[in-house]
Amino acid sequence: MAADGRRSTTVARDSSLLRIKDLNIHFRKRGGPSAAVSGLELEIRHGETFGLAGESGCGKSITALSIMGLLPASARATGKILFSPRDREEVDLLSLDSAALRSVRGKEIGMVFQEPMTSLNPVFTIGYQVAEVLTTHEGLSARAATEKAVELLRLVHIPSPERRIKDYPHQLSGGMRQRVMIAMAVACNPSLLIADEPTTALDVTIQAEILNLLVDIKENRGMSVLLITHDLAIISENADRVAVMYAGRIVEIAPVDLLFRKPAHPYTQGLLQSLPVARNIQLKPIPGSVPAPDELPPGCKFSPRCAYRTGACDTEEPQLRMIEQDHGTRCIRAEEIVRQGATWNY
Secondary structure, eight states, X not given: OOTTSXXXXXXXXXXXXXXXXXXXXXXXXXXXXXXXXXXXXXEEETTOEEEEEOOTTSSXXXXXXXXXXXXXXXXXXXEEEEEOXXXXXXXXXXXXXXXHHHHHBTTTEEEEOSOHHHHSOTTSOHHHHHHHHHHHHTOOOHHHHXXXXXXXHHXXXXXXXXXXXXXXXXXXXXXXXXXXXXXXXXXXOOSEEEEESTTTTOOHHHHHHHHHHHHHHHHHHTOEEEEEESOHHHHHHHOSEEEEEETTEEEEEEEHHHHHHSOOSHHHHHHHXXXXXXTTOOOOOOSSOOOOGGGOOSSOTTGGGOTTOOGGGGTSOOOOEEEETTEEEOOTTHHHHHHHOOOOOO
């Protein structure tokens, strides 16, 4: 690590930081286990921003919580989550006990949660909450941690940080609270930052400021970012590669520019057609909604909402397959969809 606290960026950008293999997450229910995530596989590389997109209920956030070891007691995860921070041996996060996982969570992997008002503790000042990360993981004294907390608040562009560290969460705006969450998440210079819908409930101007802040911190500190959002416009402007999730499965994965030029899954096309690209162009919503985990159809899970549906779609679920380099999809008619598809430019 450099003298200014930044991470070295000598690790090859295409080397793996996080590899998820055959991740399955089930919830215990009275009628039997219910699968929230099924057979998920993805890789996040050192130094990249990886986007995870899809509608609410697709399994994006629960995947992030499984990486952090924060699944609820009723959930059980199987598979492997292989984490390879710089200068460390690869470790399977799902195999760690609670003490070992706590040493990783917050230090090597930071997370910005969806709603900062419920993520911050209302009875402690923001200065105390940022400093607590440093006393826990870096062993700093209370005084040194408080001084570092002021620096972190300044880093995330909170004005008068020496004064604001004494404020409580309810005294800050939504954008300011999100900046505090970012300060806490990057306090220990993590290798991976998970940003779960970081712009939820913020106005457009503040959304742009938060996203620009994340980009600046990522580049300055050499982190990787897992950016979770339902908004493909945000993905297009901020991510290097993207995986689209539906019903707990990845249905398409590709570099961002390739996915927007040649979407190969009907669900991806539907998400793109739901975005406003110009005035006087009618949006085309996806019919229906994401099914509950215990109400999934046989065969392709998207088939009830799909305009390309055939009889074969109802009998066997397609596997994720590569249709070209770095471009995978879970659709038997992918090549036809690419030929017929349009190009979306953002």
